[in-house]
Amino acid sequence: MGVQTTRTMSSTHPSFEAYEPSSQDPFDRVKAAHLLNRAGFGGTEAEVQKVIGLGPKGAVDWLLDFSNASADEQNSADVPDLSPIKGPAGNFRELRKQLQTQTPEQRKQLMKQFQMANREAFMATFAWWMKRMAGGSHPLQEKLTLFWHGHFTTSFREERAALLIWEQNELLRKMAGGNFRKMLHAVSRDPAMLDYLNNNQNRKGHPNENFAREVMELFTLGIGNYSENDIKEGARAFTGWMHDGDQFVFNRRQHDEGMKRFLGKSGNFNGDDVLNIILEKPDCAKFISSELFAWFVRPDPEPAQVDAMAKQLRDGDYELRPVIKTLLTSKAFYSAESIGVQIKSPVQLVAGTIHLLGIEMPPPQAIFNGLQLMGQVPLMPPNVKGWPGGHNWINASTLFARYNSGVRLAQSKLDIAGLSEVNAAPAAVDALVDRLIQRPVEDKKRKELIEGYESKTKTDQSIRAVVQLIVSMPEYQLC
């Protein structure tokens, strides 16, 4: 035990030591807001104060305190609302039950009927998830679900069954903070994924290599860490992994029982064997670590930082929570180079604005249209690579779309508690900057905002004017 500890210590990276607040470097509102932005979709004044009170470690424990369960499992009422849809079932669970109790022919008929309602069901699922992200009680679970959705992509552009899209989203939520090994095995059996990457067409003697390729290139190892031959042999191992409706089936007759040579090993491998061989590769833990670092901290981890994270991930047999906890409590996370440098994804921007302004959810179609203009509709990534992110979010058109969407959201009834009592323009502007940008702004910009506040006579008009200016600032695009 003692030896183990020593070895672990020696391979950690100094930047992953826990950040300890001090009088020179206090855990203040900028840091608390930073945590709530990166581990969720932004924090209101009350949440920022709560996190400051909990301290950096307590706050991460609180954020990580969600169960490894889907929304449906946590609360059976928490499902997309399909009740307005004219169709065979009131919600996905009822539909799933019907699908299970019927013959294949009846199921086919039912699915056909459902196709008409499918698009609406997709919109309901989209709206349901946006609401969870904008105001749910487990922001980190949703933030991780969004991360895994960009990683294990499936797009409604090609996977046209809203039911399967919802079930995959729930699977990602259930496993979001659990164990990557288990998640990889589960996602590889997920009907939406099998369908999206054509594994239903992967048959003995006629392999379809799509899934085998992407599972290594995008889900585990990264390009360059396997050969074309590994793809061919891996595809043979996944032959017969299919789905019937929303159920995984192993079709033994379509499975290739021959010997395969995969990543340097030989045997009569099946899909699970192939996944376990991949998971043994150090490159796999590094690939996932690098992505998690970029998602939560900043896009350019040093190799030594990736190695340290990867080691913790492998030592813990791919348990995710300990690694996420290390990351979110680390000096690296709270260093000046990490704060306010991430370009908000459109989903982060919209969900965060709704959350921070305390406004009601706008109609789903309005949110959908806005996000489409900004370049990110959740559940509809452009391709299997997901969204490239970073600077790719920003061009002249998307920037206008972001500003205009913020301005529109700020036309709703704002819930900014306590602000109407602040009468002096500078104090009110400082409070709004604190709550929305959550970092100080330059003096000359502050001056413009104060003038904007003073250009209106009524307090609520002044507040709205400043909010609309703030959401149209470059600073607000960053977190």
Added chain:
Amino acid sequence: MHSNMTTRRLFLQKGMTLVAASATVPTFLDQTVLAVANPQDVHNTQQPTGKDGKILVVVQMSGGNDGLSMLVPFADDTYHRLRPVIGHDASTVHKLNDYVGLHPSLGPVADMIQAGKAAVIQGVGYPNPNRSHFRSMDIWQSASREDQIESTGWLGRFFDNACPGCDPQVGISIGQTLPLAMQGEKVMPLAFERPEAFRYNGPDHDRYEKLNKLRSTGASSNSHKVSPSGELDFLHRTAMDAQLSSEKILDIVRKYQSASQYPAGEFGQGLRTIAAMIRGGLPTRVYYVSLTGFDTHAGQRQRHDNLMKQFAQGMSAFWKDMENQKNDERVLMMTFSEFGRRVAQNASGGTDHGTAAPMFVFGSRVKSGVVGKHPSLTDLDQGDLRFTTDFRSVYATVLQTWLDAPVKPILGGDFKTLPIVRA
């Protein structure tokens, strides 16, 4: 407009950090730029764009255009046998040779071919064709191999290659979002559905502009230092680009008057906007516009006829405009679709997703005629045509002979060029 393109470009290339000026000066950009620039700088930053540059207009036919109804193999018995309901009579098509003719509504296209200003390339496609709209569209737009996922487009790579520090106005797409084809790594072209929608909609326009123009200095009276990150500079730069482009484009389009009658709808009005921008002297080298609705699985005849009519009207209005503007020598127009359709009609009077299809090229400097080999209607691959010309050959031709760009770094290989552009 206070700025001109050269100074603005220079300003952007120098980066925001070189200049400091009061935002209250109305001619903010010009003055600050002139203050730091010397004539040599201005000379060195001239881009290969501008009023005299050559222009490419790409017309995307979305949904899978039925090539066999656009360029009809009227003399082939198989065509009439496999398409008893939706086929076109030999007597109604505009014959181009003794085998193919144009859709009955494409009289203006036939006239342009006659006048030596249009060409059609037959049987364009790629190996192992994908029949998914999205995937096949991505293949066409990225010009990737059919089994590779690319996140940049062929035109995006052209911009990156030709002018990495280029103005975003170098490429303009009419449509909600930037198509993958225009997506690059260094240059961010513009996209908007209507010029009126390409603008900031908030109430306090003056203050919004100042907040977006003010340069980050790091100065703050608060205890925390403001760290002016590269991202913040990048956002300021893009915001300023957006604002200047928006003002300029709106101004140009509002003032534009044209004798041409463009058809209603996004395609026709998009072409009109493009004509206005060409007339307005933007430095744009590539415009992109779409005609949608080609996914004709059922009741194809009427729907496709309407689309052909719309295409012919828009196209001929645009070319009349170009000739009136005397810009016709500068413009090349190219059409494509993600795939053609199945040779045999289906049971619903429509056609299902297919493969190869013709591409059209228009312009006063086009070498006219019917190019390439028409695919056989009997030697099929799962009911679909076998392509005879790789679409990347057409791209290579446009890049090399029209846009004067090197082919290999953009398309990742060499492709045979076609004799469709006059020197």
